[in-house]
Amino acid sequence: MKFASEFRNPKAAQAVLARISEVADAIGATAENPVSIMEICGGHTHAIFRYGLDKLVHEGVEFIHGPGCPVCVLPMARVDECVEIAEREGVIFTTFGDAMRVPGTLKSLMQAKAGGADIRMVYSPLDALELARRNPEREVVFFGLGFETTTPSTALSIQQAAREGLKNFSVFCNHITVPEPIRALLQDPHMMLDGFIGPGHVSMVIGTHPYDFIAQEYSRPIVVAGFEPLDLLQSVLMVLEQIRDGRAQVENQYARVVPAQGNPVSLAAIADVYERRPSFEWRGLGEIDASGLRIRAKYAAFDAEEKFSVGYAAGPRHVPEPEGCSCGAVMTGRIKPTACAQFGRGCTPDTPLGALMVSSEGACAAYWQYRGARGAEAAE
Template sequence: MKYIDEFRDPAKARKLVDEIHKLAATIQRDTPLQLMEFCGGHTHTLFKYGIEAMLPANIEMVHGPGCPVCVLPMARVDDCVAIAEQPGVIFTTFGDAMRVPGTRKSLLQAKADGCDVRMVYSPMDALALARKHPDREVVFFALGFETTMPSTALTLLQAHREGLKNFSLFCNHITTPATMRAILTDPDLRLDGFLAPGHVSMVIGAQPYDFVTRDYHKPLVITGFEPLDILQALWMLVKQIAEGRCEVENQYARIVPQAGNAAGLKAIAEVYETREHSEFRGLGNIGDAGIQIRAAYAAYDAEKKFHLQAAASAHDPEHLKCADVLRGVMKPWECPAFGKECNPQTPLGALMVSPEGSCAAYYAYGKLAKRSA
């Protein structure tokens, strides 16, 4: 397929791996370099192609929290179920969120119990349902980092143009730079550089990462999702470190313009604003990372429409170590529940649900223990 096959060429991958080994050999350090791939999509590519095993021993990948399903607190799933249980509601969501456990049940269980929960591919599909069922309330679970925000914002604006009264968003978006800042200030984490998410960057551009190099002195490379993209970005990142540089570089220029996407950013600014406080799983309370719908569009805000109370804190059961795994301070197999009562068939934590979650990835690709374990 065009622009996919070209970035999966094994011969080129081997060359890149060789170059990474040569560069890494020039870096003299007592401990391995710790490089974080922020995005769950990158985690998936790393596992699917076994890239970590090809890397030199002095490069360690730390899997970041960039999977919106995985950082969703259980209390938010409870809110989803509470909305879905209202009479007349059609609750729509991306497939990823269906099986995430709440404290009471998942959306899939709510569906089995008789709620009208529907999986959609696009927020526009939810809007089409609202047009088709004027007597029902259609709610879309707006979830995701900046990649998905233009699509939900543009859908809301379209509903507004059409004067649809029975459509609303349950907004749980989260922003990348604020989340990265929270990671950078975490005293337990010692990182040497970032692979930054390609598709978030296609929306926000390269400039919002300037603080990472300026204030925290960590090099960063915006990265695509094919194996050669990741290898090339790793090569660029290690090269920066070897040469003592610290810059925001863009490996994924075929998709990511420096300034991001003007129309997408305009729609985001029109519809959304930052929340003062929001709680995320594993990340705790991060100021300015959560997103809410502006008062001007309150008619499309499910939180207002269904009078949701501010989400009560629902903590993970004690023996689940999702939070530590999310922060990269614990490996999935070190959690006592991993592969035992928590597995892809009966996931207890979101990291085991989403294919982008590091627990599901470790489980699926048989990496129960790494060479260092």
């Protein structure tokens, strides 16, 4: 608890909550006409429910859960392609544990593993790199998944594999970027968002300037936030104060961790290894221009898409959502998880229809974990 307790101080939280109520009243926010603030990061969503912040803030403040869970926004076709690679003879397929139970069209990676595929959970792409060194007769594939937070470690691993001249290591690249889907949401005329709580971990890598367009082009405030209760409450207050003052700026509540210019070493590795895809499919959002990364030609030997002719190398493939599944609507903030007819019924952690129920950052998983199977009160 050292260095964390100060950000969980109840008296300090009460003081910030009182200020939130004052500002919310000043701008006329009510339960019938709330200020809608989207937290982009799935880690923020879970923190909000873990600490009950949605119940503590003024009734005129509504949290909208955004597409900030990289496992959740992965289209089902990409899960199918992971299974296809993993089930090939001689392949060791490695992945973060969060992706193991995400359902594909026919099966998840966990089910493929149970069926005999050599699929191993790792904590880092460096673990996959070590497996490739120890198993030179096998093809070791790492499932490169995540926002800008995890992209640098994958890039550094590819650079290391190139230096060593490893022939049996490759990455199935599904890395994606945060700013582009925010732009897509802001261009949606049905999305009524008054402000944003920006992702903390992503911003450690990219800094705060990639969000400038939110304020400059769309006149919405955004505050990059940490993950403790006081971080999030202070960020809500900062968004409300901008609205009260008629401002739209990028502010950095998490300055103790997030530098405005980002991490230059990480950004250099990303720029060296990756380039933008023309477009990439997001579950619930469809194809978004320049929102995905692919491995540059100079590192093509480590590109699993090219090596196995899957993914965009084989041509885009769309798989429709399972019947009755509302993952797309939940992920884009159009509805709350409990508004999905399958929540707690046809879709549970044991029998998931979509990734939001099984990912550690999924909104449905947060509702289930902290509000129970039905979570009826969370839908209010």
